[in-house]
Amino acid sequence: MSPTGTPIENLIRKLRFEHGEMTQQALADACGITRQTVIALEAGKYAPSLELAFRIAHVFGVGVEGVFQWKKEG
Amino acid sequence: MMKPSLRYLVLVPLSVLAFFVLFVLPDIDLGWPGGLAVLGGAWLVWYLLWVTLQQSAAAARLNDAAAIASPGEQQAWIGLIFTAAILVYYALRAGQMVAPDGSRAPEAAAIGGHIAFLVIAWLVTMQMLRQRWRDTVEWDERDRMISARASDWARYGLSLFVFSVAVMFAFSPLDRLQWAHPMAISNLIMIALIGSSLLEYAVIGVAYWRSRH
Numbered sequence: 001m002s003p004t005g006t007p008i009e010n011l012i013r014k015l016r017f018e019h020g021e022m023t024q025q026a027l028a029d030a031c032g033i034t035r036q037t038v039i040a041l042e043a044g045k046y047a048p049s050l051e052l053a054f055r056i057a058h059v060f061g062v063g064v065e066g067v068f069q070w071k072k073e074g
Numbered sequence: 075m076m077k078p079s080l081r082y083l084v085l086v087p088l089s090v091l092a093f094f095v096l097f098v099l100p101d102i103d104l105g106w107p108g109g110l111a112v113l114g115g116a117w118l119v120w121y122l123l124w125v126t127l128q129q130s131a132a133a134a135r136l137n138d139a140a141a142i143a144s145p146g147e148q149q150a151w152i153g154l155i156f157t158a159a160i161l162v163y164y165a166l167r168a169g170q171m172v173a174p175d176g177s178r179a180p181e182a183a184a185i186g187g188h189i190a191f192l193v194i195a196w197l198v199t200m201q202m203l204r205q206r207w208r209d210t211v212e213w214d215e216r217d218r219m220i221s222a223r224a225s226d227w228a229r230y231g232l233s234l235f236v237f238s239v240a241v242m243f244a245f246s247p248l249d250r251l252q253w254a255h256p257m258a259i260s261n262l263i264m265i266a267l268i269g270s271s272l273l274e275y276a277v278i279g280v281a282y283w284r285s286r287h
Contacts, residue, residue: 033214036144040216040285049215 006047009071013042015060030059078130085123092116097163097188124199145207146217147282149200154275156196160189161268168261176255220281228274235266 016022024038031038031052040046041056048056048068057064076084096116104112131142143151164185171182204212239262243251 028211032211034144034146034211034217036142036147036282036286037214037216045285046216052215 006044007071008047009044009069010041010067011069012038012056012067015062015067019060027056027059031055078126081122081126085119085126088119089123092119093159097159097192143286144217144282145203145210145212146220147279147286148203150275150278150282152196152199152203154272154279156192156199157268157272157275160192161265161272163188163192164261164265164268168258168265171261172255172257176257178257182257220278223281224274224277227277228270231273232266232270235269239266 012027016024016027024042025035028035028038032055033052037046041048053064053068057067060067092115095112131148167181167185167188171179171185173179243254
């Protein structure tokens, strides 16, 4: 497990900025989650459920692997 | 205008003092002007603390980089403050609820009334916050995960306490259980229940805090 707590990396911050500098609150509202969960996801402190991962990917118009990647250890 | 940090430094100790004067100190007859001044002063301090908290939250909301407390975290800290206040008050006054013969003392009704007052103040505070959050997502899968973990801690804590009490009753000589009148046992059970709730709120609060830092 990574020092930040989850072995899953994500590109949420990058994708937000590529989508018209979408705010954390706008992404949270679009996914039906709190802004603090977006902050935790971006910081790598929370690994989302499969359903939430799909919802986030859907907001950005990409597949789940376009947002989340498994961080290889070693 | 006073800095928020300085306001917290003044208002938090004053709020604790107001609680101590109103609920913990023995009742002293100050006459109606004195009683009104103490009650009004306590409410004023609590109101100013509430306003300061809301101003801090509003300022953080305007800053996209700031990680403000989520509704779930705010509920946890408020729950922790109220359950701690109830537990401290109950623990300090529990002895006065037991009459010398072990039955319920006349003071028990007044003490129960004070606890009911604290519970009502907690419910009113939560209702006011829910009004504020009505247009936002209050609860999501991360909150549910944190809450489930905290419930486990509370259950383990309560189980450990019940097990310890059961062992104590089973193995203590009868002459060392003279204190265990029905009212004293009733207080013990209530304190265990409030304590497990306090543990649950503390675990939730710490989990959120660690997530933000």
